[in-house]
Amino acid sequence: MAGIGGEDLAVVVEGVVKIYESRGERIVALREVSLSVARGEVLAIMGPSGSGKTTLLNIIAGVDRPNAGRVIVDGFEVSSAGGEELRRFRLERVGYVFQQHNLIPTLTALENILLPMALAGKANRLRGQELLRRVGLGGKERRYPEELSGGEQQRLAVAVALANDPPIIVADEPTGELDIATGERIVRILLEEAHSRGKTVVLTTHDPRVARMADRVAVIEDGRLRGVYSPSRIAGATGFGEVEAEKAVEAVMRRILDDAERRLREAEDRFRRGEVGIDALVETYTRVKALREAVREELSRLGITG
Numbered sequence: 379m380a381g382i383g384g385e386d387l388a389v390v391v392e393g394v395v396k397i398y399e400s401r402g403e404r405i406v407a408l409r410e411v412s413l414s415v416a417r418g419e420v421l422a423i424m425g426p427s428g429s430g431k432t433t434l435l436n437i438i439a440g441v442d443r444p445n446a447g448r449v450i451v452d453g454f455e456v457s458s459a460g461g462e463e464l465r466r467f468r469l470e471r472v473g474y475v476f477q478q479h480n481l482i483p484t485l486t487a488l489e490n491i492l493l494p495m496a497l498a499g500k501a502n503r504l505r506g507q508e509l510l511r512r513v514g515l516g517g518k519e520r521r522y523p524e525e526l527s528g529g530e531q532q533r534l535a536v537a538v539a540l541a542n543d544p545p546i547i548v549a550d551e552p553t554g555e556l557d558i559a560t561g562e563r564i565v566r567i568l569l570e571e572a573h574s575r576g577k578t579v580v581l582t583t584h585d586p587r588v589a590r591m592a593d594r595v596a597v598i599e600d601g602r603l604r605g606v607y608s609p610s611r612i613a614g615a616t617g618f619g620e621v622e623a624e625k626a627v628e629a630v631m632r633r634i635l636d637d638a639e640r641r642l643r644e645a646e647d648r649f650r651r652g653e654v655g656i657d658a659l660v661e662t663y664t665r666v667k668a669l670r671e672a673v674r675e676e677l678s679r680l681g682i683t684g
């Protein structure tokens with residue numbers, strides 16, 4: 379294993395602390411988080427709502443700055459960079475797939491891809507078209523985002539993130555509100571980028587079905603990295619022993635379920651108040667039920683019972 383920022387490590391996070399100050403309140407979002415991601419690897423960061431996943435991703439992508447600790451991405455020290463150097467890093471070396479996919483509604487699919495290329499001074503229509511084909515949107519280059527389905531919009535957001543051929547791709551809940559089949563398609567595109575094109579992918583998810591597709595899973599809870607494990611087995615997990623790994627994964631998954639049940643109760647209340655229709659309620663029921671089953675299946679697959 380190489381040292382910090384070594385050739386084989388695409389992302390190195392060391393002792394990162396992030397504190398938000400909001401209306402006189404201090405919120406500790408990350409508590410000395412350290413992890414690394416190898417080139418060509420897909421790392422899923424899994425944790426309940428508010429555990430610090432987006433904060434960690436933003437810090438890796440140079441969108442946000444840590445209060446303490448170091449972050450080195452593709453050999454570049456992001457945590458201490460600023461100005462033009464940081465702007466170019468964000469434009470050319472990291473592709474960010476945002477939770478709300480950040481597409482520009484007044485630009486066509488192809489134009490959305492050409493924009494970051496133009497900002498980097500290398501707009502290339504042919505490459506734009508090739509990227510659209512790669513994400514399964516060949517022939518839809520003239521569509522506006524609102525003329526695409528949710529899954530297609532998300533795939534377009536991936537193509538936009540790939541526009542400048544960045545070595546690192548970060549994706550915040552890329553499968554968020556999508557059904558599992560559509561979500562799986564997005565993850566497969568990201569896996570292909572990593573495993574066939576040597577890109578490094580860091581994504582966040584609260585869904586064990588998505589985490590299971592990654593090469594490794596980092597488990598985060600209340601701003602603390604509980605450990606990193608291989609999705610096929612808990613044994614060999616780093617950062618904690620086997621028993622602790624089981625406990626951490628189980629605790630995080632139970633909290634993810636609690637979040638889902640809470641969303642369901644909120645949907646029921648809103649339905650009672652007449653704010654949402656029966657379709658929205660049924661959809662939430664279906665999602666929570668599927669997530670509950672996925673969590674149970676994942677726990678039993680990992681040999682965690684009870």
Ligand SMILES: Nc1ncnc2c1ncn2[C@@H]1O[C@H](COP(=O)(O)OP(=O)(O)OP(=O)(O)O)[C@@H](O)[C@H]1O
Pocket residue numbers: 398399400405406407425426427428429430431432433434584
């Ligand atoms: N700009 C901000 N100002 C103040 N607090 C913030 C800010 N951004 C995030 N936080 C807080 O930091 C903590 C971590 O938030 P973060 O968005 O990283 O969590 P998350 O795991 O991505 O959650 P989710 O799954 O709901 O997106 C939360 O307590 C959140 O309320």
